[in-house]
Amino acid sequence: MTHFSVKSSSHPQIKQNFDLTSFNTLGLPSKAARFVEVSSTDHLLKLHEQAFFKEKLPFVLGGGSNVLLKDYLDIPVLKNSISGKKVIKQDENFVWIEAGAGENWHKLVSWAVEQDFGGIENLALIPGTVGAAPIQNIGAYGVELEQVFESLELFDMRTGKLHTYRREECEFGYRDSIFKRELKGQVIVTKVVLTLTKTNHIIQSSYRSLNDYLREHNITQPVIRDIFDAVVAIRRSKLPDPADLGNAGSFFKNPVVVRSVLEPILREYCDVPYYEMEGELVKIPAGWLIEKAGWKGRRVGNVGTYENQAxxxxxxxxxxxxxxxxxxMRIKASVKKVFGIDLVPEVNIVQ
Ligand SMILES: Cc1cc2nc3c(=O)[nH]c(=O)nc-3n(C[C@H](O)[C@H](O)[C@H](O)COP(=O)(O)OP(=O)(O)OC[C@H]3O[C@@H](n4cnc5c(N)ncnc54)[C@H](O)[C@@H]3O)c2cc1C
Incomplete structure (x- = not known):
């Protein structure tokens, strides 16, 4: 059950004028002045010795599923391909798994479900790498990464040192963490440790579309495999596959606003969906706002808003x-004009 491959420790190769078109799920044409792919922490240490991080800190790329790349990047790009996964500890009820940052997230989820390890089945089919998962605290179908997150190891590009960050230190929030704020652009996640259940799995099936799916399929006592299969089926039916239609998933975060912002919207649209948060706060689905502002399925030139999900x-x-x-930006301006709400991109815009 335990395997962890340590890839070659030969010198990482720095390539010039590297084409990133197939390295981002939006399929945008983009070139990097310098590009390097690392498959071990040893590679990072070697790059540090070569003063690679001296001039401009590189942009760290995982699977490119949450980035908007401009046509030319004069900052170096570092692709993280550190692989491997293994069980590092277990007791009667829990198992601690460690995975390299370059591992494919969905493959890790599938592997966990095959072993009957519970906790990440709701996060099936999220594209990208394990190392990027903590950056925005990925979440879907009622579960966020932080619920199973134990710690991560990171390489500080400024000092060339490796550090461990535990959950509290990552300051996770809704699609947010310290790595999108204070540490943005300064560190490279090299591996992640998750705590999963071996027994007494917590089945999270209350998310509306998941619950509906289980009911329609007469699954009354779902196990983690049922949740995984349901999430995969729902996602396939709702979201465009980047292999067929370039996209980066949800472009904007769902705005969290004070109740007084919701009230005039409620008076006009009694069907506005919203979720109560702590205190006076409510979360409104950005997709609904964009749809009501008239953008669902609308195309301008080569770009559009998806017909099934605005x-x-x-x-x-x-x-x-x-x-x-x-x-x-046109969508953002339109939502601001119609509803007075500022949408914030979830996708990382790389200048
Ligand atoms: C069809 C589709 C559906 C999606 N659904 C969801 C969803 O349900 N929930 C959700 O949360 N997200 C979703 N996403 C967004 C995306 O899949 C996640 O944000 C994912 O974690 C990004 O992984 P990546 O490896 O592709 O990261 P990238 O896009 O390569 O990078 C994203 C950011 O993380 C940084 N980064 C990447 N790897 C590292 C590292 N090792 N160390 C430091 N920084 C790093 C990058 O610099 C960048 O700022 C979806 C995307 C698509 C295309």
């Missing part, structure tokens, strides 16, 4: 990063 911006083919950015 929160997803798609590349119909041939779009540039600039076009996608402009499309996003």
């Amino acid at each position: 929160l997803v911006i798609v590349n119909h083919g041939g779009a540039t990063g600039e076009e996608v950015y402009e499309h996003a």
Whole structure:
């Protein structure tokens, strides 16, 4: 059950003028002045010795499923491909798994479900790498990474040192963490440790579409495999596959606003969906706001808003990063005008 592959420790190769078109799920044409792929922490230490991090800290790329790349990046790009996964500890009820940052997230989830390890089955089919998962505290179908997160190891590009960050130190929030704020652009996650259940799995099935799916399929006592299968089926039916239609998932975060902002919207649209948060706060689905502002399925040139989910911006083919950015900004301005709400991109805009 335990395997952890340590890839070659030969010198990482720095490539010039590297094409990133197939390295981002929006399929945007983009070139990096310098590009390097690392498959071990040893590679990072070697790059540090070569003063690679001296001039400009590189942009760290995982699976490229949450980035908007402009056509030319004069900052170096470092692709994290550190692989391996293993069980590092277990007791009667829990198992601690460690995975390299470059591992594919969905494959890790599938592997966990095969072993009957519970806790991440609701996060099935989220594209990207394990190392990027804590950056925005990935979440879906009622579960967020922080619920199973134990710790991570990171490489500090400024000092060339490795550090361990425990959950409290990551300051997780809704699609947020310390790595999107104070430590943005300064560290490289190298591995992640998760605590999963071996027994007494906590089945999280209250999310509406998940619950509906289970009911329609007469699954009354779901096990983690049922949740995994249901999430995979729902996601396949709702979201465009980047292999067919370039996209980066939800383009904007769902805005969290004070109740007084919701009230005038409620008076006009009695069906506005919202979720109560702590205190006077409510979360409104950004997709609903964008749809009501008239953007669902709308296309401008090569860029559009997905016909089944207004929160997803798609590349119909041939779009540039600039076009996608402009499309996003038009949507943002429109939602601000109609509802007075500022949308904040969830996707990382790489200058
Ligand atoms: C179809 C689709 C559906 C999606 N659904 C969801 C969803 O349900 N929930 C959700 O939360 N997200 C979702 N996403 C967004 C995306 O999959 C996640 O944010 C994912 O974690 C990004 O992983 P990545 O490896 O592709 O990261 P990238 O896009 O390569 O990078 C994202 C950010 O993380 C940083 N980063 C990446 N790896 C590292 C590292 N090792 N160390 C330090 N920084 C790093 C990058 O610099 C960048 O700022 C979806 C995307 C798509 C295309």
